[in-house]
Amino acid sequence: MRVNKELSVIVAQAIEKAQAVGALPQFALPEVAIERPRDLSHGDYASPVALRLARLARMAPMKIAEVIVAHLERPSFLADVSVAAPGFINFRLTTACLQQVVEEILTAGMDYGRIHLGDGKKAQVECVSANPTGPIHIGRTRGGVMGDTLARALRAAGYDVTLEYYYNDAGRQITLLGETTKIRYQQLCGQNVELGADHYRGQYIIDIARELYEKHGDSLLGKPVSFFADYAKDRISAMQKESLRRINIVFDVYYREQSLYESGRVWQALEELEKRGYVYRKDNAVWFRSTAFGDEKDRVLVKSTGEPTYRMPDIAYHWHKAQRGFDLVVDIFGPDHHATAPQVLMGVQALGYRTDFVRTVLHQIVTLIKDGQEVKMSTRAGTFVALDDLLDEVGADPIRYFMISRSGNSPIEFDVNLAIEQSDKNPVYYIQNAHVRCAGIFRRWAEVGKDPNADQNADLSLLTNEHELAFLRKAMELPDVIELMVTQLEPHHIAFYAYELASLFHPTYENCRVLHSEVPESLQLARLRFYRAAKMLFARVLDLMGMSAPEVM
RNA sequence: GCCCCUGUAGCUCAGAGGAUAGAGCGUCGGCCUCCGAAGCCGGAAGCCCAGGUUCGAGUCCUGGCAGGGGCACCA
Known part of the structure; x- marks a missing residue:
């Protein structure tokens, strides 16, 4: 209720x-x-x-x-x-109203907190959308965790959600990737060739080239750059997918930029823009009259070389989004896209579509601090700490928590050493420990030979301790938190809620014991019921954050 | 120069126009013979400045000041 x-x-x-x-x-x-x-x-x-x-x-x-x-x-x-x-x-x-929250939680289970804001509506969340030219780094990870957490909240609000990843699998960056891979392969074959200034420096491409060399020896030397590009991009894409899976993000759709060319949407979009009078030619390039929609200057759609800019397929992509019947589209962008997001929407407007169903969520940068020093990140220079490295060192749960532990508007300094430190200072463990402590009660209950289902008909009116009631009062707020997350599109609220819930749980655990010689049996049963609900609620909240709910730590 | 974000405790951050502004870290002091001390209890300490809107402003508006990011025929 x-x-x-x-x-x-x-x-x-x-x-x-x-x-x-x-x-x-x-x-x-x-x-x-x-x-x-x-x-x-x-x-x-x-x-x-x-x-x-x-x-x-x-x-x-x-x-x-x-x-x-x-x-x-x-x-x-x-x-x-x-x-x-x-x-x-x-x-x-009434206290009875608070007490019955216990049964509400147990009845709803992992559906607790469910609201109906989005019932019957389709939503899409697009995030990460990194090019398949290198590992996922920490900035993209923030967008990914924010997007996935919002997707979970939207599902809890009743939306039918598609989590989508858009990636550039064609064009100049991919050509550079192919060239880099081929050069690395040639080097392994003993040829004297060097990378150009624009090529990718990362170790991962040497690893990919080595795979080819070990499987095929030098028999691929005659293959074109496109062969190496296809191979590398598929390998890197698979690596990205695996990294994201490790952090509990699984996309429903990987949308290939190339498919926009294959389906003809890119050129259809351009034709349509032209037909509507928003396109002109100048200096051998094709321009979009974005000033008609309030932009400070017009933008190039097709370069003088005949190649489209990234903007052209982006507009076509969002045009397609508008046609796919979503009631809500959420685009999550890092600081490098703050300025370009509105231009794409101007393009969609120019194509005659409303854009009020699209909401862009911006987030600020993540700086990585390691051993007290900032780590500069660049895919091309190959200097970054990849998501995979962090997963190895820190684990998925702390990364997920820290990425939503701040409003998107706030930059994050991710201190690797601090996140690795499994101390009592770590809020992740503070929250998960609440679930562990609940599990401990049930473990102990079984150990002393008591019936694990004895609380079925417990008398909840015995739950009168102020700590218990404060916890239940907070438990009632979960639907409000979900509503806030989806209306404001702010995932950080669940992180703060989880912490507050834990900070009300731990004193309860200290003060309201189940297995204690001075606690009468009827109260033991009521409390067992309470902790059953508490355990379920923590599992639910952790799940909303994409985190695990451990039985032991 | 223009655009975006941010100024709240020593530090890192919450705060959906409402009542006495909340946490964590750090700091000072207590608590383990019974479900995990990765815990609990207590103390000190704060809204960048100036106007405005409002019965009421940390929150909204305008102007400063300060910090961060962005302003490509790259993505």
Whole structure:
């Protein structure tokens, strides 16, 4: 049950009722906000609606609040409704309402927190979208974790979600990749050739060339660059996929840029833009009149060499997105794409499509700190710490957590040494330990020979400890957190929620023991039920973050 | 020069226009004979500046100041 939503409706009804009998003047009803007061003495929920109505109603806020309360229906989950200066309406829940959250969690299981915002709607989340020219690095990882976490939240909100990866498998970068691979192969064959300035420096291409050399000796020397490009790009793509799988990100669709050429969409898009009068030729290049949509200058679509810029297939790709029937498209971009994202949407508008279903989520950079020094990252220079290296050293769970532990607007300094350190300072373990401690209770319960299902009909009214109730109060917030994540498209909220939940759990664990000589059996059973729900909730929250819920650590 | 992001505790960050601004790290001091101390309990310490909107501003607007990122016929 979403108490805040129900309260919002009930208060709105009370206002209308008061208006009907003349206790309040007529006015258009604004949305009735229900919030959680910081201070528990103000109740479990509060509404400032009377304060906001003061001007409309031309009455004192306190008076309005009193009128609303007088006309308010009293559902059974409310223990108390009161008015507090300067005009808040405070609601207190019954303890029974909090206690039954235990059963709500156990009934819903891994579906707990589910909301219906996106029921029947299709959403797409695009992220990472790195070219298959090198390993996934830490900046792309941030976008990937943000995107995957948002995808999980969108699913929890009822959306049918497609997680998509768009990659450039053609063009100049791929040619350079092929050339690099061929040169490395020739070097292994003993030929005296050197990399050019534009070629990729990374060790991984030497490894790929060596694979070819070991399998085929020098018999491939006559093969064209495109052969090496195809081989390298497939190998690197597979490596990227594997890295992402290791961090628990599995894409539904890998969208190849090349397919936009094969299907003709790129040139169709250009034709259509031309037909609509948004294209002109200058200096031997083809230009997009993006200034018509507020851009500061026009942009080149086709270079004087006849090659399209990256912008042209990007527009075609988003044109296709617009045609694929998504109700919501989320594009996640790193700082290097902040400026270009709007241009693509201008292109889609120029093609006659609305773009209000597309929402771009931007995030700031990740700087990697190792041994107290910043590690500069560049794929071409081959100087980076790849996601794979981090996975080996740190593991998937801490990487995932740290990547969403900050708002996307905030740059992240990822200190490798600190993340490796498995100390009590690490919030990842603090959260996971809550799940481990729950598991420990059930392990111990079985060890002393008790019935593992003895809590089936436990008397939940015995759960009256303030720690238990505070935890359940927080448990009720999960749907609100999911709603916040999908409406704001901000994945970091779940990380903070998880930490807060754990910080309410641990004192409960200390104070509300199950197996203790001084705890009567009926209370043991109620608490066992409580911890069963707590364990389920932590598993659920960790799953929303794409993290594991360990039984032991 | 233009665009974007950010200025909240010593440090790193939350804060959905509302009541006495929250965490973590660090710091100071306590707690293991019964479910994992990777834990718990307690103390000190803070909204960049100036205007404005509002009954009410850390939050919104304008202008400063400071830091980061971006401004290609690269992607």
